[in-house]
Amino acid sequence: MTDRARVNAWRLAILILTFGLWEGLTHPAITKAVSRVVYFVDPFFISRPSAIWSRFWYLNSGAVRVPLWQLLVSTLESTLLGFVVGVGSGFVAGLVLGRNARLAAVLQPYIVAFNSLPRIALVPLVTMIFGFGLLAKVVLAWLIVFFIVFFNTFQGARGVDPDLVHAARFLGASEPQVMRTVIVPSALAWTFASLTPSVSFALIGVVIGEFIGGESGGGIGYLIIASLGNLNAADMMVALLVLGLTGIVLALGIHQLEARLLRWRPEHQARG
C-alpha cells in the first residue's frame, strides 16, 4: 500500500511539475525571452493552463452554441458504438475463421490486403458513402476496431488446446457446447488483450471522422479543427486534455471488465 502511495505521489508530482512549468514559461513577463529560444513555447501556440481552465468553463457554459459536454457526448457515443459493433463483429468473425481452416485459407489474401490498407485512406470514401454524421464516425471506428479484435480472436480460437476440446467431447459435449464452454472462453482471453488498444483506436477513428465531418458531425474532433481555423490554442488544448482524460477513463473501464471476466487467470487471482 505504501508502494502504491509512493507511485501515486510521483504521478502527482509529474503532473504538478508539468503544469507548473507550462504556466510559468508562458507567463507574460518571461514568454518573450523563452520563445526566442524555443519559438512555440508561447501562449499563442500552446496556450497556458490558466487560460485553458477558463476556456474549459466558458466552453461548457450557455454562451456557446454547442457546449463542450455535448461535443464530448457526441464523440463518446460514436466511439462506444463503433467499439461495440467492432468488438462484436470482430469476435464473431475471428471465431468463425479460427475454427474453419478452409475458409480462413480462402479469405487470407483479402484479409491481409484490407488490413494493410491504412484506415485513414478510407476516411474520404466513408464520408462519401455515409455522410458527415454519426454513422460515418461509427463506421470509421468500426473499421479499425474490427481488425484488431478479429486478428486477436482468430489467433485465440485457432490456438485452443485440442486436448481441452477432446476432453469436453468425452464428457459428452455437442459441437455448440464445445464452442460455448471451451472455444469461446479460451479465445476471450485473447480478445480481451485487444480491447484496450481497440478503444483507443476507436477514439482515433471517431476524431478523424470529426475532423472531416465539420459542424454537422460535431464532437471533440470538430472543436479541434474549429480551433485550428480560429488559431485558438486554448480551445485546442481543452479538446486535447478532454480526449486524453476520456482515453484514460475508457481504458480503466475495460480493465475493470477484464478483471471481472478473466478472474480465473492466475494474474487476477487474489494474492494471499
Place this chain on the structure above:
Amino acid sequence: MGPSGCGKSTILNMIAGLVAPTGGVMRVDGQALTGIPPQVGYVFQKDTVLPWRTVLQNVTLGLEYRGVPRAERERRAREAIRLAGLDGFEDAFPATLSGGMRQRVALIRTLVVEPEILLMDEPFGALDTHTKLRLQGQLLALWIGRRQTVVFVTHDLAEAITLADRVIVLTSRPGRIKHVHAVKLPRQRDVIRIRETDQYAREFSALWHVLGEEFAKGETAEEAGGTA
C-alpha cells in the same frame, strides 16, 4: 504396459474413437466405432481441467452437457468432490490448485457422468510418488462403488499391480500383446499395505522379467534407430 512408443496410447485412442485402426474394426460393446463412443470416459495424462471454470463448474461439466438440471448436477458434483477430498475447494479456480488436485478434478469430472468404460492414459504419470499413491487410493475407492471397466495405461509396474485385475504387456515396436497376467490380489486393496504382502512381491517379480525383456529390446531398437 509396455516400452514407450509401443502403442499404448494409440490403443486407448482407438477405443476412444480418436484414431481409426489401419486395419480391422474396433468394437465397443459389439458396436463398430464411428467417432467417440458415448459410454467411454477418458482421463488424459495432461491436465485438461478448464481453467476458466471453478472446481465445481468443472465437475458439473459432463452433467451440464447431458442436460441434467442444475440442482441435481451440483448435488452430484458436490458429493463427488467430497469423496475425492476436495471439499472446501468447490469455488477455487484451477490456477490456485496443485497438479495432483487438478488431476483429481479431472478424474471425478469423468467419473461423475458414470462412464461404462473408463480410459486412463498415465493419469498419474506427472505426479510425485506421494500424490500418486494418494490418487491411486482414491481411484480405487471411487471405483469400488461401480466397478466399471477401466483401461489404464501406465509404465509404472507397481501402479499396474496395485490397481489392476489384469496386466497386459505389449512388445516394443511393432506393438503386440506379449503377455496377459492376471493379478491374484484381493479386490479390496490398500495401496500402501498391499506392497508389503508376499503375493504382491510374487506378482512384481513375475511381471518384472516379462517387462524387462521388452524394455531391453526397446532400448536397442532405439539406439539402432538413433545411429541409422
